[in-house]
Amino acid sequence: xxxxxxxxxxxIENSITANATFIEVKIKENILDNLLIxxxxxxxxxxxxxxxxxxxxxxxxxxxxxxxxxxxxxFEATCLRCNGYLDIKSxxxxxxxxxAVMEYNNIDRPPLGKMEETIISALLNPGVDLVxxxxxxxxxxxxxxxxxxxxxxxxxxxxxDILIWIKDYIKENLKEISGGAF
Amino acid sequence: xxxxxxxxxxxxxxxxxxxQRKDRTTTRIVVGMATCGIAAGARPVLLAVMExxxxxxxxxxxxxxxxxxxxxxxxxxxxVFKPGEEKVTYVKMDADKARRIVAEHIRDGKVVDEYxxxxxxxxxxxxxxxxxx
Numbered sequence: 251x252x253x254x255x256x257x258x259x260x261x262i263e264n265s266i267t268a269n270a271t272f273i274e275v276k277i278k279e280n281i282l283d284n285l286l287i288x289x290x291x292x293x294x295x296x297x298x299x300x301x302x303x304x305x306x307x308x309x310x311x312x313x314x315x316x317x318x319x320x321x322x323x324x325f326e327a328t329c330l331r332c333n334g335y336l337d338i339k340s341x342x343x344x345x346x347x348x349x350a351v352m353e354y355n356n357i358d359r360p361p362l363g364k365m366e367e368t369i370i371s372a373l374l375n376p377g378v379d380l381v382x383x384x385x386x387x388x389x390x391x392x393x394x395x396x397x398x399x400x401x402x403x404x405x406x407x408x409x410x411d412i413l414i415w416i417k418d419y420i421k422e423n424l425k426e427i428s429g430g431a432f
Numbered sequence: 433x434x435x436x437x438x439x440x441x442x443x444x445x446x447x448x449x450x451x452q453r454k455d456r457t458t459t460r461i462v463v464g465m466a467t468c469g470i471a472a473g474a475r476p477v478l479l480a481v482m483e484x485x486x487x488x489x490x491x492x493x494x495x496x497x498x499x500x501x502x503x504x505x506x507x508x509x510x511x512v513f514k515p516g517e518e519k520v521t522y523v524k525m526d527a528d529k530a531r532r533i534v535a536e537h538i539r540d541g542k543v544v545d546e547y548x549x550x551x552x553x554x555x556x557x558x559x560x561x562x563x564x565x
Contacts, residue, residue, distance in 0.1 A: 251470070251471055256470050256471070256475065259465075259470055259475065260466075260467050260470050263465055263466065263467075263470070263497075263499070267499060320467050321466075321467040324467070324471075364475075367475050367476075367479055368475070370479075370482075371465065371475060371478055371479075371497065374478075374495060374496060374497050375496075375497070397436065398436065398439060401436055401437075401439045401440060401443070402439055402442075402443050403443060408495075408496075410482040410483070410485045410486040410495060411442060411445070411486050412439075412442065413482060414482060414483060414486055415434075415438075415439065415442065417479075418434060419434045419436075422433050422434050423433070423434075426433060
């Protein structure tokens with residue numbers, strides 16, 4: 251993947267496939283500690299402990315179209331390449347939490363990329379609420395779709411006009427907290 | 433800078449549309465978004481579809497995403513479901529092709545043949561020229 255945000259999108263897709271209705275995405279760009287930390291947590295159906303043991307094996311997948319599942323394996327490969335790690339915790343009926351850590355200034359680290367596009371792609375799915383928190387050192391930005399739905403007075407925010415507005419909203423705020431680094 | 437308060441401005445528009453949509457049949461545009469699709473560039477395609485739908489002011493259109501369609505080497509894949517018509521599958525999409533589909537197929541009702549999937553002698557191709565020859 252060319253951007254880390256594409257890996258994150260892939261993990262969010264997993265959550266949606268697992269029937270999650272609430273997803274938390276947390277990004278921490280901790281430049282002072284030279285760390286990039288990403289957490290994706292959902293309330294989906296969870297993964298049984300047997301599957302969880304081998305989950306990062308590319309030949310373990312729940313998909314039915316073929317026997318290869320590369321999402322987590324690719325994300326882990328990127329983390330390892332950047333002196334980091336990928337950790338996945340899950341409990342059946344409760345949900346799953348994926349944590350990915352990388353060295354911030356590692357030369358092999360792909361750019362974070364267009365997080366705003368990843369978030370609105372996820373929001374296309376009706377019935378998913380999402381909290382997106384992004385830290386850049388001590389500054390932070392938070393988007394909670396429950397708040398958006400409340401303001402709009404509708405549960406239906408998966409339409410192009412609203413999503414494009416949210417995209418620009420995220421983009422502007424990320425630019426603001428990072429001092430223009432995005 | 434944008435604040436959430438601005439959302440109030442598009443609120444009425446949204447409510448009108450929601451009411452309108454209830455008694456209409458909508459066209460669905462579905463983009464494949466599994467690992468294969470994402471790696472092949474499905475996200476810019478999805479964004480282009482959304483932006484073009486918004487730009488052309490098409491209201492009776494739903495943009496959605498799905499998992500692996502099962503044809504990873506042809507990704508990014510876009511499927512168009514128009515009410516009462518057969519499903520059309522577009523393969524190896526990019527943002528420009530996606531915008532053309534929204535304008536020509538969704539708005540004008542003309543299928544963009546050269547981007548659709550073709551089967552030649554049992555082999556799936558999307559080479560429009562080869563099929564014509």
